[in-house]
Amino acid sequence: MRRYFERKLFIYILTFVLAVTIDWLIPRFMPGNPIQILISRAGLKAESAKLLYSYYMRAFGLDVPVWRQYLNFWIALFHGDFGISIWLFPQPVIQIIMRAVPFDVLLLLPAILLSWLAGNKFGAYAARSKWLDNTISPLGYILTATPYMWLGIMLGWLFGVILHVLPFSGAYSYSMMPSFSWAFVGSLLQHWILPFASLFLVMFGGWAIGMRNMIIYELEADYSHYLEALGAPRKLVRNYAFRNALLPQITGLALQLGVIVGGALVTEIVFSYPGIGYLTLQAIQNHDFFLLQGCFLFVIIGVLLANFAIDIAYVLLDPRTRAGMQGEG
Amino acid sequence: MPQPRKKNEILYFVLRNAKLRIGVAVVFLFVVLALVGPLLTKYQPRDYVAPGVQPPSSEFWFGTTSFGEDVFTQFVYGLRATFIVGLIGGGLGTLIGILIGFIAGYRGGIVDEILNMFTNIVLVVPSLVVLLIIAAYLEVRGLLFESVFIGFFAWPWAARAIRSQTFSLRSRDFVDLARLSGMKPLKIIITEIAPNMMSYLLLVFILQFGGAILTAATLDFIGLGPTNGVSLGLMMNNAVIYGALILRMWWWFIPPGLAITAIVGGLYITNVGLDEIFNPKLREM
Numbered sequence: 001m002r003r004y005f006e007r008k009l010f011i012y013i014l015t016f017v018l019a020v021t022i023d024w025l026i027p028r029f030m031p032g033n034p035i036q037i038l039i040s041r042a043g044l045k046a047e048s049a050k051l052l053y054s055y056y057m058r059a060f061g062l063d064v065p066v067w068r069q070y071l072n073f074w075i076a077l078f079h080g081d082f083g084i085s086i087w088l089f090p091q092p093v094i095q096i097i098m099r100a101v102p103f104d105v106l107l108l109l110p111a112i113l114l115s116w117l118a119g120n121k122f123g124a125y126a127a128r129s130k131w132l133d134n135t136i137s138p139l140g141y142i143l144t145a146t147p148y149m150w151l152g153i154m155l156g157w158l159f160g161v162i163l164h165v166l167p168f169s170g171a172y173s174y175s176m177m178p179s180f181s182w183a184f185v186g187s188l189l190q191h192w193i194l195p196f197a198s199l200f201l202v203m204f205g206g207w208a209i210g211m212r213n214m215i216i217y218e219l220e221a222d223y224s225h226y227l228e229a230l231g232a233p234r235k236l237v238r239n240y241a242f243r244n245a246l247l248p249q250i251t252g253l254a255l256q257l258g259v260i261v262g263g264a265l266v267t268e269i270v271f272s273y274p275g276i277g278y279l280t281l282q283a284i285q286n287h288d289f290f291l292l293q294g295c296f297l298f299v300i301i302g303v304l305l306a307n308f309a310i311d312i313a314y315v316l317l318d319p320r321t322r323a324g325m326q327g328e329g
Numbered sequence: 330m331p332q333p334r335k336k337n338e339i340l341y342f343v344l345r346n347a348k349l350r351i352g353v354a355v356v357f358l359f360v361v362l363a364l365v366g367p368l369l370t371k372y373q374p375r376d377y378v379a380p381g382v383q384p385p386s387s388e389f390w391f392g393t394t395s396f397g398e399d400v401f402t403q404f405v406y407g408l409r410a411t412f413i414v415g416l417i418g419g420g421l422g423t424l425i426g427i428l429i430g431f432i433a434g435y436r437g438g439i440v441d442e443i444l445n446m447f448t449n450i451v452l453v454v455p456s457l458v459v460l461l462i463i464a465a466y467l468e469v470r471g472l473l474f475e476s477v478f479i480g481f482f483a484w485p486w487a488a489r490a491i492r493s494q495t496f497s498l499r500s501r502d503f504v505d506l507a508r509l510s511g512m513k514p515l516k517i518i519i520t521e522i523a524p525n526m527m528s529y530l531l532l533v534f535i536l537q538f539g540g541a542i543l544t545a546a547t548l549d550f551i552g553l554g555p556t557n558g559v560s561l562g563l564m565m566n567n568a569v570i571y572g573a574l575i576l577r578m579w580w581w582f583i584p585p586g587l588a589i590t591a592i593v594g595g596l597y598i599t600n601v602g603l604d605e606i607f608n609p610k611l612r613e614m
Contacts, residue, residue, distance in 0.1 A: 011446065015453045026462055141601075145539070145594035147546045149565055150586025157574050157582070168574070255452065255486055262457035262547045269551065270569060281551060284465045292465060299458050307453055 019300040083290035093294040104275040111199040119207020127215035143205025148263035152198040152270035195271045214245035349602025355595030366405025374559040392580035407561040418541030421480025423534040430491025456482030464553035528607035539596040561585035
């Protein structure tokens with residue numbers, strides 16, 4: 001088990017270093033000078049442009065040798081210093097991101113976990129009866145093929161505009177200030193339903209199909225046939241198949257994280273939900289490169305943490321990894 | 330090992346499989362629309378054709394946008410872009426996956442270790458966010474560029490799957506025999522291993538195709554797609570930005586999303602159908 005975690009941890013650390021390097025590299029070595037672009041977009045007079053240029057050079061730390069820049073980037077990182085936002089000048093990037101993180105947790109954690117649990121349950125049911133298979137499976141394929149933003153748009157249009165029952169913009173009513181009152185929590189929940197639902201539904205489709213296929217595969221395995229031959233009740237065989245089929249689904253969750261992040265990003269954009277995804281859009285539209293870098297790093301950190309949590313779950317569920325015999329490939 | 334009888338058998342199951350028929354029909358329909366559609370319209374995607382906010386009519390089949398552009402024209406040109414991204418992005422993703430998967434699976438040992446680690450790293454990094462940050466710094470972006478970059482980040486799961494398949498084929502008797510007879514590794518992979526995985530590679534390509542389309546739609550929707558031309562994702566982006574929801578201009582945002590869902594869904598169902606044909610165990614379900 002220790003070896004399993006060591007290997008995983010090594011990969012994650014390497015990934016993190018690589019991600020930070022990409023984050024550092026891209027603004028510096030892209031064709032075209034981002035600082036020039038920044039300044040030309042501002043449309044300033046020549047003198048002030050020059051002043052701004054030297055300011056940005058210092059702000060980006062571009063006036064020292066390259067290796068020193070890279071080192072400084074890491075040092076700043078460990079001090080939690082992501083620079084100052086240009087869009088919301090002069091707020092530090094870290095503050096802006098920290099304000100967005102709770103909304104991401106509120107939206108993503110329930111959506112991912114509940115869709116995974118529900119998808120697995122319904123997928124297992126679908127493998128059990130012809131009738132359910134004929135309804136859940138096509139629905140699952142349609143849902144998993146749906147682009148996240150389109151489902152978001154459709155739900156917003158249907159429930160927000162046509163039926164006019166749910167709000168579809170922001171995380172709480174624009175007329176409210178965040179507080180611990182019932183009215184605020186209620187508003188928070190109301191605004192949460194639609195983005196949650198669109199994330200939940202798309203992911204649900206994928207998990208249901210995956211589980212259905214895995215169960216059918218497991219029921220063809222030798223141990224299932226053997227149990228059946230022994231006269232074990234169908235329910236027992238199904239239960240064993242379900243437990244075995246869960247493992248690839250956990251691995252699948254880890255594999256899907258990247259796609260889910262992308263889905264969350266566009267869902268937040270559709271609903272103007274103030275998480276990191278929406279922040280990323282703001283950063284891009286306002287050419288706030290510091291904020292964009294910060295968002296990128298936070299997404300990476302989030303994905304790595306999630307991966308690690310999944311690894312722990314895997315060990316808890318699969319005794320073989322604990323015995324150090326074998327894990328996933 | 331050619332088996333003439335087997336061809337008819339496969340054809341029989343192809344024609345009998347409802348999933349495959351439906352999936353292929355849906356995808357084919359949109360391919361035809363993408364090819365023929367631009368010929369049916371006399372406008373360009375960004376042309377001002379009529380006063381804006383018109384619902385579908387006999388003249389403008391899909392209505393017009395807030396700026397008086399013809400939605401149908403944008404739609405068919407967007408379809409073209411969608412298929413190009415799928416073909417190039419999905420194709421490249423499959424190709425890299427095959428390359429890395431074959432090498433890692435056949436070589437084994439230290440090469441496998443290194444490639445496996447590389448694969449796992451790219452697998453963990455959320456590719457869309459990397460694409461996003463690259464695209465955000467580029468002033469001019471083309472469709473080809475987008476497709477290639479999507480392909481560059483889409484291969485890991487394919488490489489992993491192909492690696493494990495190659496791994497299990499490597500120790501079969503006929504591969505051993507080829508090796509004993511002094512065949513070069515590359516030739517063994519091409520003539521002995523690859524033909525046994527052809528069906529599997531086709532399935533991988535179909536999934537990569539669908540995945541590339543969805544990734545491109547996401548990028549386009551954020552506004553980081555190609556800077557020239559239209560795409561289905563960009564149509565949805567414009568619809569949302571310019572308030573199509575509140576203005577109830579459903580004809581602006583339903584066609585692009587519906588098309589993507591139908592194409593990708595069609596591909597997935599085709600995939601399941603093919604899987605049932607190639608894998609006899611699944612047939613009778």
